[in-house]
Amino acid sequence: MMFSKLIVSLVCFFLSVSGGQSFPPPLSPEEERRLFCEFNEGSMEARRILIEHNLRLVSHIVRKYYSSNKNQEDLLSIGSIGLVKAIDSFNIKNGARFATYAAKCIQNEILMYFRSQKKLNYEVSINETIDTDRDGNPLTYGDIISTEDNIAEELDVRMKCKKALEYINKRLGERERRIIILRYGLNGERPLTQREVAAILGISRSYVSRIEKSALSDMRDYINGKLT
Secondary structure (H helix, E strand, C coil): HHHHHHHHHHHHHCCCCCCCCCCCCCCCCHHHHHHHHHHCCHHHHHHHEEEEECCCHHHHHHHCCCCCCCCCCHHHHHHHHHHHHHHHCCCHCCCCCCCHHHHHHHHHHHHHHHHHHHHCCCCCCCCEEECCCCCCCCCEEECCCCCCCCCCCCCHHHHHHHHHHHHHHHHHHHHHHHHHHHHHHHCCCCCCCCHHHHHHCCCCHHHHHHHHHHHHHHHHHHHCCCCC
C-alpha cells in the first residue's frame, strides 16, 4: 500500500501547475461521484480526471494562504501530492464533501513540508509564524493544522519520489523504463493497461506483467535502502 502511494506521488512531479494556468472546470457532484465509483473499480482514467479537475483547489489554497512565499512551484507540487492522497483515500460513502476533505489533505501536506524544513534547525512552536496571507496577516502552524485529522505520517514523500525517479532514469533498462513510464503515465499521458503497453511494444501482456512486477519490486528495495 505504501509503495502504491509512492507511485501516485511520483506522478505528481510530472504535473505542471502554475498560477496563471487555466484549469479544467469543477466537476458537478453527480459527475464527481460517478468518477469516484469508477476509480474504486480500478479506472485510472477516472483518477486522472479527478486530479485534473481539482488542481484549481491546490492553486487556490497556495494563493490564499501562501501568496508571499517565494517557493510557489514547490508548494504547488507539494499541495498536488496532498490532492492525490485525498483522491486515493476518499470514501464517498461517508457523505462528506470531497472539496472539504481534499483541502485538509492539501494543507496538511504543506504543513508537513514546513515542519520538515524547520525541524532541521530548532523545535517548532505551534504559534510560530510561517508565512503571511494575502492581506498581510501572520499565518501560524496553528492556523492551518486540522485537529480532526491525523497528520503524524512521517513519510518524506519528496525524497522518496526523487529516489524513485533516480532509479527509473539510471537503473532501469530501456524496455523496463518505457514499460514503467507507459504504465503509470509518467510521460504526461494517461496510464496504459498492460495489454495496451504490450501492443505498443509488440510483446505479450504476461511479459509486460513480469517486467513491471520485477522493476517495481527492485524499485521498492532501492527506495528502502535494500538495494544499492
